[in-house]
Amino acid sequence: MEGSTASDMASEKPNPSHHSTGAVQMRVKNANSHHDRLSQSKSMILSENVKVPEPVSRHRRNHSQHNLTLADIVSTQDHTVVEKEGYLLKARIADGGKKLRKNWSTSWVVLTARKMEFYKESKQPALANLKPGYKPECVDLCGARIEWTSEKSSRKNVFQITTVSGNEFLLQSDIDFLILDWFHAIKNAIDRLPKEQSCTSRNLEFKLRRSSSIELLNSLDTESKEPKPEHRKSLIFRLNYSASDTNDRNRVKSRLKKFISRRPSLKTLQEKGLIKDQIFGSHLHLVCEHEKSTVPQFVRLCIKTVERRGLDVDGIYRVSGNLATIQKLRFVVNQEEKLNLDDSQWEDIHVVTGALKMFFRELPEPLFPYCFFEQFVEAIKIQDNATRIKSIRTLVKKLPRPNYETMKILFEHLKKIAAKESVNLMSTQSLGIVFGPTLLRPEKETGNMAVHMLYQNQIVELMLSEYSKIFGSEED
Numbered sequence: 385m386e387g388s389t390a391s392d393m394a395s396e397k398p399n400p401s402h403h404s405t406g407a408v409q410m411r412v413k414n415a416n417s418h419h420d421r422l423s424q425s426k427s428m429i430l431s432e433n434v435k436v437p438e439p440v441s442r443h444r445r446n447h448s449q450h451n452l453t454l455a456d457i458v459s460t461q462d463h464t465v466v467e468k469e470g471y472l473l474k475a476r477i478a479d480g481g482k483k484l485r486k487n488w489s490t491s492w493v494v495l496t497a498r499k500m501e502f503y504k505e506s507k508q509p510a511l512a513n514l515k516p517g518y519k520p521e522c523v524d525l526c527g528a529r530i531e532w533t534s535e536k537s538s539r540k541n542v543f544q545i546t547t548v549s550g551n552e553f554l555l556q557s558d559i560d561f562l563i564l565d566w567f568h569a570i571k572n573a574i575d576r577l578p579k580e581q582s583c584t585s586r587n588l589e590f591k592l593r594r595s596s597s598i599e600l601l602n603s604l605d606t607e608s609k610e611p612k613p614e615h616r617k618s619l620i621f622r623l624n625y626s627a628s629d630t631n632d633r634n635r636v637k638s639r640l641k642k643f644i645s646r647r648p649s650l651k652t653l654q655e656k657g658l659i660k661d662q663i664f665g666s667h668l669h670l671v672c673e674h675e676k677s678t679v680p681q682f683v684r685l686c687i688k689t690v691e692r693r694g695l696d697v698d699g700i701y702r703v704s705g706n707l708a709t710i711q712k713l714r715f716v717v718n719q720e721e722k723l724n725l726d727d728s729q730w731e732d733i734h735v736v737t738g739a740l741k742m743f744f745r746e747l748p749e750p751l752f753p754y755c756f757f758e759q760f761v762e763a764i765k766i767q768d769n770a771t772r773i774k775s776i777r778t779l780v781k782k783l784p785r786p787n788y789e790t791m792k793i794l795f796e797h798l799k800k801i802a803a804k805e806s807v808n809l810m811s812t813q814s815l816g817i818v819f820g821p822t823l824l825r826p827e828k829e830t831g832n833m834a835v836h837m838l839y840q841n842q843i844v845e846l847m848l849s850e851y852s853k854i855f856g857s858e859e860d
Contacts, residue, residue, distance in 0.1 A: 481550035486816030705734035816845035
């Protein structure tokens, strides 16, 4: 037994070569098993003929919030490109249809393809100083309207922007070519955008993209639900209240109609002296008829005051006076028959000149009547100087007498201003730029406003330069 045991032990004695062969076989087997596992999984190396399946996303937000096309991205980027920027005077006069008090302020205006932004100062240098929560005032131009206006402000070169949401803005600049450039840039941006109906549908489409179908159905379902029993009592109360409120409104309307029908007419109130005739904003011939003259007394008084203490003032008629003081003078002129422009409150001569310009600007029909505008424009286009002067003279002689007499005394006064050009720096060209748009304008503004403004200035300049030939007697 010991022998067998020894032989068995001898047979079980490890053989180095056998051990190494077994180890190699184990490694090969392990390698083969590892290869088998790899062969059972998908290969990470793709052949040319294998098509990669696109991953299917099952999250609903992947189909709604991220469903943006390349055109949408490009369009969004285009709307952020700055088309124009610069300083303008801005006043917001309505918010959502509700009228606001007009308050002018200087703003840095940034125009993009779809909107306008108003900053308190220049955008680029101010970025470092803006507070984290600061947002500029923004105007959506989609469906907006833009038009020139002279009724909303006494300033010149004012145009109004009205948005779809009922917001209204006034923009103004004293520099003619600058405000014209802004007007056309904004108008072009509005014309490129879709109209109001398209804007509304586009906003609805965007909201539908951002909301899931379940949320949309829930909102529709909520709207269609009937009121719960516990809320029916309050609903009936509201209906009864609204019915009684409607009756009260109808009663008030009927009383107002009776009151208005029994009110005395404007003519009756004027005859009794309760309402006085207005000077500003009235037709020129009505003012002259009321005063029984051919030239308004206020015009004569302003001209006399300026010639006494304003001929040598630098920038006379070009420099603007204090608007609040000018409005105060306007109120005094409309309410009182006697006016003393030598009073200390009117000591600033620019207030007097500003009030005179405002008087001509607020005439319902300008000093050069609307029916004569195109005729004056055609006359100024004539190349021959003598023929041009003769045509202007013929038109001036055809004007109504109040217009002719007022024009004659005004241009005689402006000729005296131009004679002092070396002191006050106001040439005939400068006076033409100031008074051209004020004295003559078309009844309806058209697209060639810049051309009209050029002719307006040239007409006034020619009439000042050739005053004696145009307003003189036939023998002259």
